[in-house]
Amino acid sequence: MKALLLVSYDGTGFSGWQRQPNGRTVQQVMEEAAERAFSRPVTLTASGRTDAGVHALGQVVEGEFPDHIPPAKLRECLNVHLPPDVKVIKSVPAPESFDVTRAAKRKTYCYRAYYAESELPLFSRYAARLKGRPDVKKMQEACALLVGEHDFAAFRAAGYTSKTSVRTLYSVQIEEKPIPEGALYTLRVTGNGFLYNMVRILAGEVFAVGCGKQEGISRAFQTGERSALALTMPPQGLVLVSADYGIESLLP
Amino acid sequence: MKALLLVSYDGTGFSGWQRQPNGRTVQQVMEEAAERAFSRPVTLTASGRTDAGVHALGQVVEGEFPDHIPPAKLRECLNVHLPPDVKVIKSVPAPESFDVTRAAKRKTYCYRAYYAESELPLFSRYAARLKGRPDVKKMQEACALLVGEHDFAAFRAAGYTSKTSVRTLYSVQIEEKPIPEGALYTLRVTGNGFLYNMVRILAGEVFAVGCGKQEGISRAFQTGERSALALTMPPQGLVLVSADYGIESLLP
Numbered sequence: 226m227k228a229l230l231l232v233s234y235d236g237t238g239f240s241g242w243q244r245q246p247n248g249r250t251v252q253q254v255m256e257e258a259a260e261r262a263f264s265r266p267v268t269l270t271a272s273g274r275t276d277a278g279v280h281a282l283g284q285v286v287e288g289e290f291p292d293h294i295p296p297a298k299l300r301e302c303l304n305v306h307l308p309p310d311v312k313v314i315k316s317v318p319a320p321e322s323f324d325v326t327r328a329a330k331r332k333t334y335c336y337r338a339y340y341a342e343s344e345l346p347l348f349s350r351y352a353a354r355l356k357g358r359p360d361v362k363k364m365q366e367a368c369a370l371l372v373g374e375h376d377f378a379a380f381r382a383a384g385y386t387s388k389t390s391v392r393t394l395y396s397v398q399i400e401e402k403p404i405p406e407g408a409l410y411t412l413r414v415t416g417n418g419f420l421y422n423m424v425r426i427l428a429g430e431v432f433a434v435g436c437g438k439q440e441g442i443s444r445a446f447q448t449g450e451r452s453a454l455a456l457t458m459p460p461q462g463l464v465l466v467s468a469d470y471g472i473e474s475l476l477p
Numbered sequence: 478m479k480a481l482l483l484v485s486y487d488g489t490g491f492s493g494w495q496r497q498p499n500g501r502t503v504q505q506v507m508e509e510a511a512e513r514a515f516s517r518p519v520t521l522t523a524s525g526r527t528d529a530g531v532h533a534l535g536q537v538v539e540g541e542f543p544d545h546i547p548p549a550k551l552r553e554c555l556n557v558h559l560p561p562d563v564k565v566i567k568s569v570p571a572p573e574s575f576d577v578t579r580a581a582k583r584k585t586y587c588y589r590a591y592y593a594e595s596e597l598p599l600f601s602r603y604a605a606r607l608k609g610r611p612d613v614k615k616m617q618e619a620c621a622l623l624v625g626e627h628d629f630a631a632f633r634a635a636g637y638t639s640k641t642s643v644r645t646l647y648s649v650q651i652e653e654k655p656i657p658e659g660a661l662y663t664l665r666v667t668g669n670g671f672l673y674n675m676v677r678i679l680a681g682e683v684f685a686v687g688c689g690k691q692e693g694i695s696r697a698f699q700t701g702e703r704s705a706l707a708l709t710m711p712p713q714g715l716v717l718v719s720a721d722y723g724i725e726s727l728l729p
Contacts, residue, residue: 231658235598282657300595304595304596313595314658314659315658342567343485343564343566346485347487350602351599405483405485405534405566405567405719407566
């Protein structure tokens, strides 16, 4: 029986989602937990891979589970065998035709970064540090340029390809919060799909423009040149917030 | 020369602020860093002790430092020798008569807790988990009862005394944010002083009232009985946000 798991993890101790010969990954830890829970191998597929160090609040994972277990009970069965840094939040049945890698209607990511003259221990696990204090108005202008259907070919790590690099971003918003002697910025991006490293490249450009870089987004859209944009942000600031499948509509 | 340090730490790896025969504490780690930086022993005093596992965004720490170092440079001198979980954000000179344990005009604490059916790895380091989903309106009513000048004798861990247990709370506010299949609550409390464990006891009562407990605050104020109130919340949800001395007014 096919089921979907809503999964939350702290990426700090993982080499990303996907199984690797070396390195502890979320897929491996979850598949091992499933094998212990159900005494048989289970293959799990995520809505999308997350890189080493990237977090997930609401990753969606698909798998085939034993028929005699009510789908709603999968959560508890798996959590008993999972370590503290990855947990299943919810489990629901899914039609056999469902494809978690294709069916997502939209995904939302958050990227957090802070400006402060010193490192801030309470933020360093879940945010990147900016060397300058960005101008919020400039960042909002950069965000506005990103909204809509565009060819995001320039917003992709070198060496990765996919059929098309056209994606639609429904919303790109930046929020500022004061912290002692500095500020915390949360960039929230919702779109119909994302290329490899797209959010971290996009965040790098938004923060760089805020800190005085000339805006390279327009040229990046025209030319597809990665070099028009600023450096990729580090992984610890990124959280996959949700992958929206209209899961409620799957429920009986 | 006397100086004040604005200090931020992740309390997870510390047995609280105060030096202990066993256990790694913030005071010990900072005093050792200061001795390495200035080649002489330095005694540091905080605006107030924080317990094991409690975090600080803006703790204020006082010490005597070598005269030849500009106070603004103390931050960098100390940070070089400090581990990643404690850093100095700012350093300023202070008058010799200044007393960091007495001079604070007001302090602000945050307590974070979340409701979810499973543990959430991204919150477990900086928030406590609630077993039920609290009613925000009931919590707001409980918060309103706490504001003002009261005898908080009942809001103190057993065995601890101080001259008076009368304190004034200027503001007690609760905020709710949605998270997948649950909610995150931030309780923010500002007052002129706090008794031992006062915020964690106060938070325990507010969350318990939200989850259906009969409000015990009125009786606690009348009788001073700890038993009128719910259990003390665990430390990891607590952050000392700021201790306000009007530090700017100290600057030349």
